[in-house]
Amino acid sequence: MAKKNSDKKDSTKKQKKGSKAKKVRIGVVDTMFARYDMGQAACDELAICPGYNKTFKVVTQTVPGFKDLAVAAMNMIEEDGCSIVIALGMPGSAPIDKQCAHEAAQGIMQAQLFTGTPILEVFVHEDEASDPKVLASVFENRSRKHARNAYWMLFEPEQLRRRAGQGIRQGFDDAGPLQLK
Amino acid sequence: MAKKNSDKKDSTKKQKKGSKAKKVRIGVVDTMFARYDMGQAACDELAICPGYNKTFKVVTQTVPGFKDLAVAAMNMIEEDGCSIVIALGMPGSAPIDKQCAHEAAQGIMQAQLFTGTPILEVFVHEDEASDPKVLASVFENRSRKHARNAYWMLFEPEQLRRRAGQGIRQGFDDAGPLQLK
Amino acid sequence: MAKKNSDKKDSTKKQKKGSKAKKVRIGVVDTMFARYDMGQAACDELAICPGYNKTFKVVTQTVPGFKDLAVAAMNMIEEDGCSIVIALGMPGSAPIDKQCAHEAAQGIMQAQLFTGTPILEVFVHEDEASDPKVLASVFENRSRKHARNAYWMLFEPEQLRRRAGQGIRQGFDDAGPLQLK
Amino acid sequence: MAKKNSDKKDSTKKQKKGSKAKKVRIGVVDTMFARYDMGQAACDELAICPGYNKTFKVVTQTVPGFKDLAVAAMNMIEEDGCSIVIALGMPGSAPIDKQCAHEAAQGIMQAQLFTGTPILEVFVHEDEASDPKVLASVFENRSRKHARNAYWMLFEPEQLRRRAGQGIRQGFDDAGPLQLK
Amino acid sequence: MAKKNSDKKDSTKKQKKGSKAKKVRIGVVDTMFARYDMGQAACDELAICPGYNKTFKVVTQTVPGFKDLAVAAMNMIEEDGCSIVIALGMPGSAPIDKQCAHEAAQGIMQAQLFTGTPILEVFVHEDEASDPKVLASVFENRSRKHARNAYWMLFEPEQLRRRAGQGIRQGFDDAGPLQLK
Numbered sequence: 094m095a096k097k098n099s100d101k102k103d104s105t106k107k108q109k110k111g112s113k114a115k116k117v118r119i120g121v122v123d124t125m126f127a128r129y130d131m132g133q134a135a136c137d138e139l140a141i142c143p144g145y146n147k148t149f150k151v152v153t154q155t156v157p158g159f160k161d162l163a164v165a166a167m168n169m170i171e172e173d174g175c176s177i178v179i180a181l182g183m184p185g186s187a188p189i190d191k192q193c194a195h196e197a198a199q200g201i202m203q204a205q206l207f208t209g210t211p212i213l214e215v216f217v218h219e220d221e222a223s224d225p226k227v228l229a230s231v232f233e234n235r236s237r238k239h240a241r242n243a244y245w246m247l248f249e250p251e252q253l254r255r256r257a258g259q260g261i262r263q264g265f266d267d268a269g270p271l272q273l274k
Numbered sequence: 275m276a277k278k279n280s281d282k283k284d285s286t287k288k289q290k291k292g293s294k295a296k297k298v299r300i301g302v303v304d305t306m307f308a309r310y311d312m313g314q315a316a317c318d319e320l321a322i323c324p325g326y327n328k329t330f331k332v333v334t335q336t337v338p339g340f341k342d343l344a345v346a347a348m349n350m351i352e353e354d355g356c357s358i359v360i361a362l363g364m365p366g367s368a369p370i371d372k373q374c375a376h377e378a379a380q381g382i383m384q385a386q387l388f389t390g391t392p393i394l395e396v397f398v399h400e401d402e403a404s405d406p407k408v409l410a411s412v413f414e415n416r417s418r419k420h421a422r423n424a425y426w427m428l429f430e431p432e433q434l435r436r437r438a439g440q441g442i443r444q445g446f447d448d449a450g451p452l453q454l455k
Numbered sequence: 456m457a458k459k460n461s462d463k464k465d466s467t468k469k470q471k472k473g474s475k476a477k478k479v480r481i482g483v484v485d486t487m488f489a490r491y492d493m494g495q496a497a498c499d500e501l502a503i504c505p506g507y508n509k510t511f512k513v514v515t516q517t518v519p520g521f522k523d524l525a526v527a528a529m530n531m532i533e534e535d536g537c538s539i540v541i542a543l544g545m546p547g548s549a550p551i552d553k554q555c556a557h558e559a560a561q562g563i564m565q566a567q568l569f570t571g572t573p574i575l576e577v578f579v580h581e582d583e584a585s586d587p588k589v590l591a592s593v594f595e596n597r598s599r600k601h602a603r604n605a606y607w608m609l610f611e612p613e614q615l616r617r618r619a620g621q622g623i624r625q626g627f628d629d630a631g632p633l634q635l636k
Numbered sequence: 637m638a639k640k641n642s643d644k645k646d647s648t649k650k651q652k653k654g655s656k657a658k659k660v661r662i663g664v665v666d667t668m669f670a671r672y673d674m675g676q677a678a679c680d681e682l683a684i685c686p687g688y689n690k691t692f693k694v695v696t697q698t699v700p701g702f703k704d705l706a707v708a709a710m711n712m713i714e715e716d717g718c719s720i721v722i723a724l725g726m727p728g729s730a731p732i733d734k735q736c737a738h739e740a741a742q743g744i745m746q747a748q749l750f751t752g753t754p755i756l757e758v759f760v761h762e763d764e765a766s767d768p769k770v771l772a773s774v775f776e777n778r779s780r781k782h783a784r785n786a787y788w789m790l791f792e793p794e795q796l797r798r799r800a801g802q803g804i805r806q807g808f809d810d811a812g813p814l815q816l817k
Numbered sequence: 818m819a820k821k822n823s824d825k826k827d828s829t830k831k832q833k834k835g836s837k838a839k840k841v842r843i844g845v846v847d848t849m850f851a852r853y854d855m856g857q858a859a860c861d862e863l864a865i866c867p868g869y870n871k872t873f874k875v876v877t878q879t880v881p882g883f884k885d886l887a888v889a890a891m892n893m894i895e896e897d898g899c900s901i902v903i904a905l906g907m908p909g910s911a912p913i914d915k916q917c918a919h920e921a922a923q924g925i926m927q928a929q930l931f932t933g934t935p936i937l938e939v940f941v942h943e944d945e946a947s948d949p950k951v952l953a954s955v956f957e958n959r960s961r962k963h964a965r966n967a968y969w970m971l972f973e974p975e976q977l978r979r980r981a982g983q984g985i986r987q988g989f990d991d992a993g994p995l996q997l998k
Contacts, residue, residue, distance in 0.1 A: 095426075115555065117619050123438050123439065124438070124439075124444070125437040125439075125440060125442035126441070127438075127441070128439065128441040128449055128452045129437055129439050129451060129452050130451070131439060132438055132439065133439070153435075154431070154435075155285065155431070155434040155435045155437070155438040156392075156427070157394070157420070157423045157427075157442070157444075160383065160395055161381070161385060161394070163308060163386065164386035164390065164391070164393075165392070167390060168388060168390055168589055171390065172390075182328055186343055188599075189372070189399060191554065192372065192376055192379075195377070195554055195557075195558065196379045196383055197482065198375065198522070198555070198558045199380065199383065199385075199556075199558055200386070200387065202525060202559075202561065202565075203383075203384065203387050203451040203562075204387055204521065204563040205526035205562070206525060206526060206529060206562065206565050207387055209526065209533065209534075210526065211518075211523060211526050211527070213523070218551060220558075223433060225452045226452075226454070226455065229293065229452045229453060229454040232454075232540070239519070242519045246518070247521075250517070253518065254515075254517045256487040257486070257487060257489075257494055258486075258487075258489045258490065258491050258492030258493060258494065259487060260490035261303075261487035262486055262490070263521070267475045268490055269489050269490065270492070271587045271588075271590055271594070272591060272596055273491075273587070273588070273591040273592065273594075289668055302750045303802075304800050305800070306796055306800060306801075306802060307804060307805070308798040308803070309801065309802075309803035309812065310801050310813060310814050310816075311801030311802075311813070312801060313800055313801065314800070314801070323731070325781050334797075335793070335797075336793070336796040336797045336799070336800040337754075337789070337796065338756065338782070338785045338789075338796065338806075339756055341741070344745060344748065345748035345749060345752065345753065345754050345755075347756070348749060348752060349752055352752065353752075370734070373734065373737075373738055373741075374741070375737075377738065377742055377745055377778070378745075380643065380742065381748070381749065383678070384745075384746065385749055388720065388749055406814045406817070407814075407817065410815060410816040410817075411816060414816055434687055496821075505864050535979055550902065553916065556916075557920065560916075560920045561883070561919070561920055561923065563834065564884065564887060564920055564921075564923065564927075565922070567887065567888035567922075568887060568888060568924065568927050568931055571891060571892055571895065571896075572832040573880075573885060573888050573889070574886065574888075575885070576884055576966050580913060601881070604881045608880070611960065613849070613879070614878045615879040615880065615881065617850055618849040619848070619849060619851075619854055619879040620847065620848075620849075620851045620854030620855060620856065620880070621849060622850070622852035623849035623850060623881070626909070630852055631850050631852065632853060632854070633852045633853050633949045633950075633952055633956070634950070634953060635950070635956075635957055636950065636953075637945060643884070650995070660859070664842065666981050666982065667981070667982075668980040668981060668982075668983060668985035669984070669985060670981075670982050671982065671983075672995050673981055674856065674982060674992070675981055675982065676982070696978075697974070697978075698974070698977040698978045699935075699970070699977065699987070700937065700966045700977065702921070703926065704935060706926060706929065706930060707929035707933065707934065707935050707936075709932060711933055712931065713868060730913070730941060732942060734924070735918075735919055739918075739919065739926055742926065743926040743927075743929070743930065746930050747930055768996070769996070769997070770994075770996045771996045771998065772998075775828055775995070775997075776997055785932070802924055807880060811900075817918075
């Protein structure tokens with residue numbers, strides 16, 4: 094139980110850094126390619142978070158496909174001053190789509206490291222569900238949950254700490270924790 | 275419906291940056307390896323976009339194969355002042371070709387992040403259609419559609435926003451959006 | 456037996472660099488996604504290492520999933536002054552999970568190279584054991600062993616040297632060394 | 637037919653940059669691992685290009701295996717002043733060899749982006765032909781063709797432009813272009 | 818036979834750079850995970866190279882596993898002044914081990930490009946031989962051969978040039994060259 098004595102990282106630092114005179118900015122970037130308006134779902138969730146348009150505001154952009162997300166997210170951080178970005182896309186179901194998703198995800202990973210700023214990759218694979226209505230609900234749920242995660246990362250990191258190792262999922266039900274004995 | 279209130283990113287910024295005295299530049303780089311003149315198709319589409327050779331002009335280059343696209347595109351941005359580049363290539367159908375396509379795509383991804391500038395990767399895989407005429411039409415259509423996307427990204431970002439989550443495709447018919455209920 | 460004459464790298468350098476007035480910091484970053492509180496296990500092990508809260512202290516953070524570990528670890532080094540970070544996560548068992556694990560691991564690799572600082576990637580794959588209790592013990596054991604490795608790397612590098620080529624494992628039993636003859 | 641009106645990128649820029657007082661340099665790096673003297677084939681082709689040892693000269697190096705090509709090529713650019721490098725290697729036929737080839741190719745890709753200079757990756761996979769004599773001819777032909785490509789990229793870019801989309805190959809016969817109708 | 822007239826890259830440059838007042842340094846980094854003391858084998862070979870402890874000396878470090886090699890090797894170059902590093906590790910035989918080996922190898926590749934300095938990746942895959950004694954001999958032989966390669970790269974590059982395209986192997990017998998006719 095040593096953890097309670099450990100130093101808590103001050104996750105509001107980036108928030109402060111960006112909030113001199115203007116509001117903290119959260120970026121939302123989505124694609125024409127996806128078959129669901131993931132960006133809208135993320136924006137809807139952010140709109141019901143505390144401080145919407147007061148403490149923070151939302152910047153949006155749409156790009157052609159998921160491979161275009163990384164540089165767009167990077168520019169939202171470096172040029173638009175976003176403190177975090179939610180990058181939403183839908184890889185298709187063919188093998189080559191998996192490879193493309195890999196390239197897109199690697200780009201998002203690198204953009205985070207180049208900027209030192211989190212970019213939440215929110216991908217729904219077209220083959221995660223065969224029923225279009227189920228798939229649509231995965232799009233809606235995962236986009237909203239990660240928008241909430243972005244909010245927590247900036248403003249309520251203790252919400253994340255509280256759920257450490259709890260098998261939390263976005264899009265489907267939580268998996269729950271395992272027991273040692 | 276919170277999105278309508280959100281901040282729209284000003285996508286014409288790069289355009290302005292590059293347009294002090296000279297025209298905005300759009301780069302088109304293609305290969306000897308491809309079995310279709312993809313660069314010509316992209317140039318043909320750009321030639322019918324508003325402002326061609328007035329607001330913007332096109333810079334072209336041809337390299338041996340698709341692995342040579344990334345550094346060429348990067349140099350078109352850094353040395354020739356392009357605000358966006360369309361990188362066109364054709365991976366073959368063997369397993370090793372998929373791996374090479376992966377390397378080429380990763381390079382294009384990194385070139386974007388190194389320059390902070392979009393490079394639209396336009397790849398037509400040789401095995402996307404068995405009928406040569408169908409394949410040729412995929413080459414023509416995808417090259418043109420992405421050239422149009424490049425134009426939109428610089429000059430009409432609202433065209434992209436309007437199509438967010440609509441299952442838009444290049445080369446084949448659009449997939450269309452899914453319904454939540 | 457030439458090695459005994461070779462130069463021993465002074466592994467306490469980083470320690471000194473970070474310890475002017477304040478304690479050396481060890482970072483522990485874990486996820487909500489994992490089904491075991493890996494961060495707690497790592498912290499428990501560090502709490503029984505010599506010098507805990509005297510020579511060194513522990514900084515913790517929780518992120519949503521394992522793809523969020525890399526930039527978080529990087530920031531714990533660059534902003535919080537950690538001399539080493541333990542990054543703990545659980546990839547799922549589906550093929551796409553392996554791909555995501557690959558992306559997460561590549562990010563952690565790059566974060567190390569960008570910072571010049573070790574980040575110990577501690578991943579337990581959900582399919583390493585079918586019995587939940589066995590899997591839980593792998594989580595506990597591997598998290599603790601790598602926490603101890605982190606401590607050794609900073610303060611007792613001779614512990615590592617002594618075990619070179621000995622087939623040491625974390626999570627399962629050691630494999631042991633092979634004999635030439 | 638808009639392309640004819642477009643701006644031609646001046647590909648001789650790098651040449652000029654490097655040719656103040658001294659000759660342009662073309663790098664050739666090969667391996668001990670390959671089963672054919674690819675570097676010699678490339679050098680033989682360059683020796684019959686116009687301006688050999690007048691306009692340009694050739695710098696050579698041999699490394700152990702193809703994973704050692706990337707940093708060697710990078711240093712030939714940054715330390716020896718090469719304007720382009722031809723990197724020649726032979727991946728083996730086992731699955732692990734394909735993975736190693738992937739790593740080597742990624743390194744060559746990154747070296748290009750780090751230096752802003754083309755490095756032509758010339759790999760002959762050991763399983764491209766079962767007949768040793770056929771395989772040897774692939775080695776010879778591909779090494780020479782890419783050496784010629786390197787020369788064209790620096791001195792005669794119109795040779796590349798003229799062949800855009802023509803299905804040009806190195807090592808085997810050209811595939812030729814597809815027809816739209 | 819044009820090659821004989823070409824410029825030979827002066828491979829002793831790095832050596833000179835590092836040898837103002839102090840000896841050239843060769844780094845050797847190995848792991849606890851491997852089942853053979855690869856670092857010792859490399860050091861034994863270096864100890865019988867000309868100039869050992871006169872012209873050059875050896876710096877060693879041991880890390881937990883092969884994913885920890887890249888940043889360690891990078892620091893041996895940047896902080897300890899090594900002119901080349903030999904990075905030795907043993908990936909396991911499961912599919913996930915191949916993926917981890919890939920990540921480790923990519924890291925070593927990037928570390929080379931970040932530092933502009935060669936790092937010889939010496940991996941022995943646990944499934945290269947089923948007989949433990951044969952496998953042990955692969956460990957010993959490959960580690961020694963690459964240590965010798967490192968020495969040649971710094972001090973006798975003509976040894977490499979002489980073997981270009983000769984199908985040289987480490988760990989197993991040489992494959993030999995193919996004949997064109």
